[in-house]
Amino acid sequence: MHKLDKAIISVSELLQQPALNIPAYQRPYKWTQQHLHALLDDIKLHSDKSAYRLGTVVFHSQIDQNNNGNEQLDIVDGQQRTLTLVLLVQAILVARFDGLVRQDVKGALDRLREPLNVFLGRQRFGSEISEYNLHQNFMAAKRAVARPDFTESVIDFLLKRCQVVTFVLQDVSEAFQFFDSQNARGRDLEPHDLLKAFHLREFSQAENNLKAQSVSHWESLASADLAQLFATYLFRIRRWAQGQRAQYFSKAQVDVFKGVNLEQTGLYPYVEPLRIAHHFVDQYNQDYQRKIDHQRMCFPFHLDQMVINGRRFFEMTSHYQQKIASIVNDERTGQQRLATHLLGVALDKSASEILHTLNTYAARTRTGDQYIRTLFDCGLIFYLDKFGTHQVSQAIEKLFVWAYSCRLQMQVVQLATMDNHALENNVFERIKQAVKPSDVLSWPLSTVKSTDVKGTRVDEIKTLFLRLGYYE
Structure with a gap:
């Protein structure tokens, strides 16, 4: 058992660890001055207590092949x-x-000087977000520790009596599973x-x-943007294409x-097309x-395909975040002017005219x-x-009639209404x-009779239906 496994150590002991490392797959340093x-x-x-717990640190212990096997x-x-904590102690060393x-x-600070210099000298942060927040927080830390209320007693308390609980796990999958359970609580x-967390574990x-x-693109997105990408678009499209309900995307x-997992899944026939595409794309790009010729091939993702765990999942997420953003942004240009291109x-x-109406009608x-x-999008x-964009104008017309016939015929549209319409008229x-x-495009859609219209404040939609020949 590792000496730090299931241990309670002081901040000073934590920062003196010679093997401390932030792995490249970690998310950027996002703590701000507020944190x-x-x-x-x-x-x-x-600071008047005998000890104070700052939280938990989970380590994955491994042998560094680039550092003499240490x-x-x-x-x-x-x-x-x-x-x-590194920034805070470094600020004390510099400013106090x-x-x-x-x-x-x-003496306690002197013992930390060399370990911190070694850590900061070898650690690399590949994200501009990390570099910015680290710099801003270091400057803020120097200002904070220079204040009169940050006394020597507070410094002593920080180093010796502030503590963390440490766990050391030998298997990276086990480490991430522990991370999952800790955060779930x-x-x-x-x-x-x-x-x-799951797909990081699935990397070969x-x-x-x-x-x-x-994961760089993933980490550049706000959590709310990722939540919308999965819940509003990716989850619903996949579920509806399978004929299943898609109201809420939850854990x-x-x-x-x-x-x-292409390395662990058996040689089943259904996996072979994915395995062939996976290796061919890599071989092509590395040739x-x-x-x-400076050409690059992207993996041929499709929204309803079997997900390839690990690296391809993050590539898929990046691919669809950018593609969906482009589609939605082009659609919404009609809020300012008539959308002429997609x-x-x-x-x-x-x-x-359809896109312009959807972006401007009063009750939208x-x-x-x-x-x-959302149905239409x-x-x-x-x-x-x-x-692709083959016959996209006709597709916009067909999908508009399909989706907005529900709006015309329903007085109240709820989340379940959207879900039911998607499944009962499953485009x-x-x-x-x-x-x-x-x-x-040849899918026959029924016309909407004026007697069936129960929706309110939808005159612009009715006008479009009439012009397209779907209103009587």
């Missing part, structure tokens, strides 16, 4: 707090050390947080060096985005000829109307994912089974 000052307030508030302690959980009177405090994790050993690069549904392709007059911000807009995204299954665009 730093909250930590300082806690330390000063409890141990490396990767921080799996507790990175933000640990780095903030020479003026200290207590020799025991100076603390901050309630979002479903996409659980997916990140040969791809460990690609972890930081693979109970994360298995929707867990698929096959020496790419240094001549993904660089010219739209006909009818499609442009009602909750029910937003549900219907999901249908269009799935169509574009399957057929997603039709798109999934389609071989060519006409298989979708």
Whole structure:
């Protein structure tokens, strides 16, 4: 058993660990000055106690092949707090050390000088977010420790009586599982947080060096943006294409985005196309000829395909975040002017008018109307994912009639209303089974009779239906 496993150690002992390391796959350092000052307030508030627990640090112990086979302690959980403690003690060394009177405090700080210099000298932060927050918090820490209320007694308390609980695990998968359970008991994790942890564990050993690069785009997105990407678009499209309900994306549904590990799954026939594509794309991109033609092949993702665990999952997320953002942004240009193009392709007059109306009609911000807009957007995204921009104007018209007939015929549109309409008139299954665009575009849709209209404040929608020949 490792000496730090299930141990309670002081801040001074933590920062003296020679093997301390922030692995490249960790998320950026995102603590701001607000977090730093909250930590300082806690330390000063409890400085009269015999001890104060700052939290838990979970390590993954491994042998560093690049450092003469010495141990490396990767921080799996507790990175933000640990780095903030490093900054705080370094600020004390820089801004306060020479003026200290207590020799025991100076001695304790002196023992930390070399370990911190070694750690800061070898540690690399590949994210601009990390570099910015580290710099800003270090400057804020220097200002804070220079204040009269940050006494030598507080410094002594921070180093000797502030403590962390440490766990050391030998297997990285076990370490991430521990991380999952710890966070589940603390901050309630979002479903996409659980997916990140799962797919980090699914990286093959040969791809460990690609972890930081693979998750870089993921980490650049706000949690709310990731939540919307999965809950509003990816989850619903996949579920509706399978003929299943898709009202809420919760932690109970994360298995929707867990698929096959190409190294561990057997040689089943259904896996072979994925395995072939996976290796061919990598081989193509790594071929020496790419240094001549500067071409790059992206993996051919599809919204309803089997998920490939690990690196490809993060690539898939990045791919669809950018693609969906482009589609939605092009659609919404009609709020200021008539949308004439979608993904660089010219739209006909009818499609442009449809998008302009959806972006401008007065009742569009009602909750029910937003549900219907989600239906339309999901249908269009799935169509574009399957057929690209081929006959996109006709697809916009077809999907508008399909989605907004529900708005016209329902007085109240709720989340269940959207879900029911998607399943009872399932365009997603039709798109999934389609071989060519006409298989979708020839889908017969019923006209809406004036006697069936129960929706209110939808005159602009009725006008479009009348113009398109779907209103009588």
